[in-house]
């Protein structure tokens with residue numbers, strides 16, 4: 222798909238040469254300044270349907286050289302919290318290194334150890350290729366990964382396969398599980414703003430949901446995530462996050478006070 226161009230997080234400044242959208246005015250990720258968010262009571266709790274997949278379902282897990290992607294069936298849908306219905310495409314992670322955090326969004330300049338993105342497209346469009354270039358085309362559910370005392374059994378379903386896809390473009394099939402377990406328990410408290418893909422071609426087509434509650438993984442799980450995969454020319458795949466972008470007058474809404 223698009224964004225395949227062999228760019229890397231190292232040469233981010235060159236992205237704009239090939240992908241002009243990347244220097245436009247509604248880019249992601251952003252820093253969320255809590256003092257400037259606006260409470261918006263019409264932001265209803267996020268409702269998910271079809272997220273619990275049977276273990277006989279097989280999902281492709283791929284190291285695409287930029288992140289680890291879990292492809293998702295379109296049977297997963299967002300049925301509440303957005304004006305229209307969105308169906309899942311894939312989920313992927315962003316992370317740092319053994320010596321630093323790697324979330325894409327930050328809260329009051331604080332960067333978390335990692336971040337999950339569950340990417341969906343608006344079902345009023347026939348495909349995500351078409352949706353991807355429309356302002357209301359994509360919905361990404363984002364949650365911060367935090368270090369906690371216990372192993373997270375849902376992230377284990379992904380992390381235990383990373384050693385099988387250490388090399389770029391390697392992929393493996395994993396059994397279905399409850400994908401909702403990868404997100405926070407509380408889907409009522411979130412931030413909402415209009416932004417973009419955080420990777421080339423940086424299309425400004427994402428209605429972002431960034432959950433207030435974090436997801437907890439054990440330190441070992443975070444270490445596994447930041448130390449297993451390799452990218453271009455076999456270098457460690459680390460610090461896979463884009464720096465934050467200017468708001469250019471955009472407002473960040475909050476579903477809570």
Ligand SMILES: NS(=O)(=O)c1c(F)c(F)c(SCCc2ccc(C(=O)O)cc2)c(F)c1NC1CCCCCCC1
Pocket residue numbers: 222223224225285287288290310311313338340353361417418419420421
């Ligand atoms: N945060 S994000 O959602 O912008 C995002 C990233 F930051 C990402 F870094 C990525 S991965 C980089 C893009 C890419 C590269 C190769 C391949 C492949 O070989 O199949 C596929 C994709 C990545 F895949 C995504 N999400 C994708 C954006 C690329 C094209 C649209 C498909 C779904 C969302």
Ligand SMILES: [Zn+2]
Pocket residue numbers: 313314315338419
């Ligand atoms: Zn992402």
